[in-house]
Amino acid sequence: xxxxxxxxxxxxxxxxxxxxxxxxxxxxxxxxxxxxxxxxxxxxxxxxxxxxxxxxxxxxxxxxxxxxxxxxxxxxxxxxxxxxxxxxxxxxxxxxxxxxxxxxxxxxxxxxxxxxxxxxxxxxxxxxxxxxxxxxxxxxxxxxxxxxxxxxxxxxxxxxxxxxxxxxxxxxxxxxxxxxxxxxxxxxxxxxxxxxxxxxxxxxxxxxxxxxxxxxxxxxxxxxxxxxxxxxxxxxxxxxxxxxxxxxxxxxxxxxxxxxxxxxxxxxxxxxxxxxxxxxxxxxxxxxxxxxxxxxxxxxxxxxxxxxxxxxxxxxxxxxxxxxxxxxxxxxxxxxxxxxxxxxxxxxxxxxxxxxxxxxxxxxxxxxxxxxxxxxxxxxxxxxxxxxxxxxxxxxxxxxxxxxxxxxxxxxxxxxxxxxxxxxxxxxxxxxxxxxxxxxxxxxxxxxxxxxxxxxxxxxxxxxxxxxxxxxxxxxxxxxxxxxxxxxxxxxxxxxxxxxxxxxxxxxxxxxxxxxxxxxxxxxxxxxxxxxxxxxxxxxxxxxxxxxxxxxxxxxxxxxxxxxxxxxxxxxxxxxxxxxxxxxxxxxxxxxxxxxxxxxxxxxxxxxxxxxxxxxxxxxxxxxxxxxxxxxxxxxxxxxxxxxxxxxxxxxxxxxxxxxxxxxxxxxxxxxxxxxxxxxxxxxxxxxxxxxxxxxxxxxxxxxxxxxxxxxxxxxxxxxxxxxxxxxxxxxxxxxxxxxxxxxxxxxxxxxxxxxxxxxxxxxxxxxxxxxxxxxxxxxxxxxxxxxxxxxxxxxxxxxxxxxxxxxxxxxxxxxx
Numbered sequence: 165x166x167x168x169x170x171x172x173x174x175x176x177x178x179x180x181x182x183x184x185x186x187x188x189x190x191x192x193x194x195x196x197x198x199x200x201x202x203x204x205x206x207x208x209x210x211x212x213x214x215x216x217x218x219x220x221x222x223x224x225x226x227x228x229x230x231x232x233x234x235x236x237x238x239x240x241x242x243x244x245x246x247x248x249x250x251x252x253x254x255x256x257x258x259x260x261x262x263x264x265x266x267x268x269x270x271x272x273x274x275x276x277x278x279x280x281x282x283x284x285x286x287x288x289x290x291x292x293x294x295x296x297x298x299x300x301x302x303x304x305x306x307x308x309x310x311x312x313x314x315x316x317x318x319x320x321x322x323x324x325x326x327x328x329x330x331x332x333x334x335x336x337x338x339x340x341x342x343x344x345x346x347x348x349x350x351x352x353x354x355x356x357x358x359x360x361x362x363x364x365x366x367x368x369x370x371x372x373x374x375x376x377x378x379x380x381x382x383x384x385x386x387x388x389x390x391x392x393x394x395x396x397x398x399x400x401x402x403x404x405x406x407x408x409x410x411x412x413x414x415x416x417x418x419x420x421x422x423x424x425x426x427x428x429x430x431x432x433x434x435x436x437x438x439x440x441x442x443x444x445x446x447x448x449x450x451x452x453x454x455x456x457x458x459x460x461x462x463x464x465x466x467x468x469x470x471x472x473x474x475x476x477x478x479x480x481x482x483x484x485x486x487x488x489x490x491x492x493x494x495x496x497x498x499x500x501x502x503x504x505x506x507x508x509x510x511x512x513x514x515x516x517x518x519x520x521x522x523x524x525x526x527x528x529x530x531x532x533x534x535x536x537x538x539x540x541x542x543x544x545x546x547x548x549x550x551x552x553x554x555x556x557x558x559x560x561x562x563x564x565x566x567x568x569x570x571x572x573x574x575x576x577x578x579x580x581x582x583x584x585x586x587x588x589x590x591x592x593x594x595x596x597x598x599x600x601x602x603x604x605x606x607x608x609x610x611x612x613x614x615x616x617x618x619x620x621x622x623x624x625x626x627x628x629x630x631x632x633x634x635x636x637x638x639x640x641x642x643x644x645x646x647x648x649x650x651x652x653x654x655x656x657x658x659x660x661x662x663x664x665x666x667x668x669x670x671x672x673x674x675x676x677x678x679x680x681x682x683x684x685x686x687x688x689x690x691x692x693x694x695x696x697x698x699x700x701x702x703x704x705x706x707x708x709x710x711x712x713x714x715x716x717x718x719x720x721x722x723x724x725x726x727x728x729x730x731x732x733x734x735x736x737x738x739x740x741x742x743x744x745x746x747x748x749x750x751x752x753x754x755x756x757x758x759x760x761x762x763x764x765x766x767x768x769x770x771x772x773x774x775x776x777x778x779x780x781x782x783x784x785x786x787x788x789x790x791x792x793x794x795x796x797x798x799x800x801x802x803x804x805x806x807x808x809x810x811x812x813x814x815x816x817x818x819x820x821x822x823x824x825x826x827x828x829x830x831x832x833x834x835x836x837x838x839x840x841x842x843x844x845x846x847x848x849x850x851x852x853x854x855x856x857x858x859x860x861x862x863x864x865x866x867x868x869x870x871x872x873x874x875x876x877x878x879x880x881x882x883x884x885x886x887x888x889x890x891x892x893x894x895x896x897x898x899x900x901x902x903x904x905x906x907x908x909x910x911x912x913x914x915x916x917x918x919x920x921x922x923x924x925x926x927x928x929x930x931x932x933x934x935x936x937x938x939x940x941x942x943x944x945x946x947x948x949x950x951x952x953x954x955x956x957x958x959x960x961x962x963x964x965x966x967x968x969x970x971x972x973x974x975x976x977x978x979x980x981x
Contacts, residue, residue: 169686175716176269176682178737187737189274190682194281195260196578199571201281202252205288209243210645212236214638217602221635223623233619234302235321239295241305242325245421246332247288249563253428254374255284255339257570258367260578262343264673265361267352267691269684269718270734272345272802275741275777276338282745283335290752291328294321301325304617306418307388309399309410314392323756326389331752333382340374341809343367349802350718351726352672354691361671361694362445365452366431369459370424375809376463377420379816383824384413387917393758396906396913398824404837404910408473409827413820415466422558423462427455429566430497433519436569437501439669440516441508444695447500454493461490471539472546480539487537494530498523513667514588518569521596525561529554532607547617550610556603568595568648575652576666580678581659587651591644598640605630605637670695688719691726720802730796744773771931778935778952780944795949807955811962814925818966821918822973828910835978837911840904842978847898851891852971855926858887859964862957869940872947878940884960885933888926895923915974922970925963932956 178184178193188194215236219227228236259277263270271277294300299321303312312322347368351360360368387398388410397403399410438445445451467475467483501523510516532554536542545551568591576582609630614621621627665674674697676684693699716734721727751766798804829835836842861883868876899916906916936956939945945953 169681172683172686173681178682183737186742187739189270189278189735189737189741191259191263191271191274191277192578192680192682192684194277195256195258197281198251198256198259198284201285201288202248202256205243205247205292206252208292209240209248210642212240212243214642216240217635217638219619220621220631222632223621223625223628225620228619230619231302234304234617235295235300237617238301238304238325239292242291242301242328243288245305245425245559246329247284247291249425249559249567250336250421251284252567253425253563254336254343254367254370255280257432257567257574258339258343258428261574261673262346262364262367263350264676264680264684265364265671266347266350266355267672267685267689267719268346268350269688269716271342272350273342273806275735275738276342276806278738278741279745280335280339280342282742283338283748284332286745286749287328287332287335290331290749291324294324299324306414307385307410309388309391309407312388312392313399320756323389323392326385326392327752327756329385330382330389331748333378333385334748336374337378337813340371340378341806341813343371344375344809345802345805347371348723349720349805350732351721352689352691353719353721353726353729355726357724358449359691359694361431362434362448362451362455363428363431363671366427366434366455369455370427373420373424373427373459373462375813376816377417377424379813379820380413381417381421383817383820384410384417387413387824389755390913390917393755394907396917397908397910398828398913400910403908404828404832405913406828406831406910408470409824411470411473412466412827413824415469416463419466419468420459420462423458425559425563427458429522429563430455432566432570432573433501433522434497435669435671436515436519436573437504438508439573439667440511440513440519441504442511443504443508444670444698445500446503446507447496448694450496451500454496457493458490461486461493465490468537468542471542484537484539488534491530491534494526498527513572514583514585514592515569515573515667517589517592518565518572521592522562522565522569525557525565525599529557529561532557545610547615548610549606549614549616552616553603553606553610556599556606560599560603565596565599568592571648573667574673575655576662577673577676577678577680579656579659580662581655582662582666583651583655583659587647587654591647591651593644594647595641595644598637598642598644601637602634602641603637605634609634665697670698672696683716688729720796720800730800732796732802740773740777744770744777747773774931775935780939795951797949797951798954801951803951804955807958811959814962815966817921818969821914821921822969825914825918825973828914832911835911837909840908840911843898843902843915843975845975845979847894848971848975851894852967854887854891854894855964855967858884858891859961861887862960866950866953866957869945869950869953870947874940874943874945877945877950877953878937881933881937881940881956885930885937888930888933888960892923892926892930895919918970918974922963922966925966929956929960929963932959 176190178188178190184193215228216233219225219233259271291301299319301307301324302321303317303325307322307325310316312325347360347364387396390396391398391400397405399405399407401407434445434451464486465483467479468487471480471484501519505520532550536545536551536554572583572588609627610616612625612627612630614625614627621631662678664676664678666678667674672689672691673680675689689696716736717731718734719729720732721729747766747769749766750769751763754760754762754764754766795801861880863880865877865880865884868874868880904912906913933956936952939952
């Protein structure tokens with residue numbers, strides 16, 4: 165090992181067993197943990213699927229009771245979507261591969277990456293613990309109200325589901341923000357956006373889709389839990405709420421979620437096919453544009469799931485057209501893959517078999533998708549087994565088959581060992597044939613009238629033969645997965661050594677060792693083309709190479725052209741992500757059992773760990789250039805991009821809350837509902853002046869530190885903190901003087917949720933303000949290094965701007981409209 169490699173190893177490897185488990189922030193280790201954890205969850209949900217199929221194999225079966233069946237199918241859908249497919253594709257494959265593919269040494273925010281995994285693990289344990297205490301969710305993975313209200317679903321079954329979804333959403337959102345910033349800012353020099361691998365493009369579009377799609381689900385589940393725990397009426401038509409509000413919120417998430425899983429699968433197939441066709445991908449630009457188009461169109465298709473609820477015909481026509489329009493970019497992708505295969509010299513190996521199997525199944529799934537986009541046909545098959553078949557052709561055929569293609573393709577890179585080709589083909593044929601035997605008959609069952617979500621049926625319905633075939637197919641799929649597990653175990657014991665590039669592929673991850681070293685690249689490459697390993701102009705050593713240092717260093721580059729590289733210092737191992745996830749988990753357990761002391765304990769742990777997290781590392785050590793590390797400022801800094809993405813996510817939450825407000829108001833005869841008098845304007849008007857005034861000292865503080873004026877910085881933030889505290893005190897006094905409570909009707913619930921949600925943001929801004937003040941008194945900022953000041957100021961201005969919308973909509977509009 166060279167001197168440079170030895171130093172890099174000492175810098176990047178996680179020392180010690182315990183520290184390696186709980187403090188590791190290496191993206192590769194986190195990716196492997198996601199993959200392993202997701203497969204454990206898949207095994208549990210798969211067993212549930214076999215239980216369901218066994219129950220339905222013959223009429224009037226009694227393997228499980230109706231309530232147990234409801235719990236099994238609810239957990240099956242929830243786990244497969246939220247705990248298997250999405251985390252494995254994004255947290256697992258995305259985490260492991262994206263930095264390698266773009267020529268980086270880690271993700272933009274390694275500690276946030278570790279936090280995402282620990283929250284994912286704890287959220288999964290939180291949800292699954294319900295099964296072991298006999299209180300598993302039993303309202304379906306879509307949790308339709310009013311069936312999931314306390315009146316129809318007493319007990320904590322659905323509380324596990326709602327809180328678990330919100331808990332898990334923290335992990336998924338953090339991962340998406342991390343991927344966006346990583347792809348934008350940490351690409352190797354020369355890898356402009358026109359040279360990014362298609363898998364990277366797919367992950368970028370997917371991450372943006374998550375940022376926009378996940379808030380509706382999180383908000384919907386939060387409102388459901390508030391209804392259940394505190395007696396509000398967001399979904400209660402008898403008190404001014406709406407059951408359709410839940411469906412809108414859920415499916416605004418639910419349909420993009422299909423493409424959140426599908427787009428990474430598209431990226432996998434677009435990577436695997438050209439490698440085994442021995443030729444470059446056809447129509448690269450069209451494939452990029454089609455992925456972006458699918459990301460956009462997917463947000464205009466949610467009513468596709470609500471055709472039977474009685475919406476106006478004009479809206480049905482619009483959403484039917486959108487549902488059919490999404491087939492255009494999807495068709496472009498399929499033709500591009502076929503063209504690549506057509507012009508190539510095919511190497512038939514297991515990854516390629518799974519990619520071709522994907523092509524077959526996704527075309528059939530897309531075809532039935534067009535069918536259910538036609539409103540009259542959808543009315544006939546809604547809530548039938550036909551929909552179950554379509555869903556699984558899209559999600560299993562369109563997602564799970566590419567997942568196995570990816571594992572056979574990249575496991576040699578991850579483990580350094582090849583999987584057995586013969587066992588791989590047994591796996592493919594068992595799974596592929598079993599899949600079609602399982603789900604193709606369900607199309608016929610649905611057309612024959614068999615409903616979905618039923619635990620048994622009568623023998624004279626004529627469905628016994630089809631159900632028996634479907635059950636046999638399910639066990640064939642299980643046998644195929646068992647062969648894969650055996651193949652993996654044998655590979656780890658006696659598999660052939662893979663070498664650095666066993667497939668002779670073209671992307672940068674194959675330029676590293678197998679498995680990659682802790683630091684990924686000894687020398688960050690400069691990229692000259694889309695397939696750097698296939699070109700005569702191979703990747704070259706970058707100028708001003710980071711690496712020979714006691715600090716973790718990689719490059720930060722410009723967003724579009726990946727030029728102007730700056731050395732970026734990355735954080736090392738830390739227990740803070742694990743401890744913060746633990747604190748958040750304790751908080752959610754306290755909410756579940758309505759134990760305030762547990763909630764407070766979790767919040768205290770979380771706040772204490774966050775304070776330690778925000779304290780900067782020792783910057784007295786030197787970089788490889790022999791100087792103290794330079795802090796990137798403004799939009800050069802990944803932290804700024806992370807803050808902007810966080811603000812974007814929070815803006816979506818507020819926009820959704822305002823949309824809920826107007827949606828409920830549009831169906832109300834009088835506003836406020838129930839003859840309640842609108843809140844008086846004096847206190848909120850004073851608060852508006854106070855909050856807007858609080859931005860002035862923030863501007864002053866930012867301008868002061870840019871001139872090196874430490875006193876101006878400290879005074880400005882202190883004044884802003886004081887004004888924020890006055891705002892919160894006045895808001896709490898207003899709550900005490902209101903003539904109504906949150907649980908009177910839907911209006912009162914919305915009033916308190918919107919204003920309190922904003923108040924939480926003011927409190928968070930005050931915490932950021934306090935942290936910045938402490939650092940200012942410690943002398944951490946200068947005219948050249950003040951990024952935290954800028955970011956704390958931007959967040960405070962965001963909170964102020966949002967209040968203008970809250971004031972206008974919640975306080976003024978009831979008086980004037």
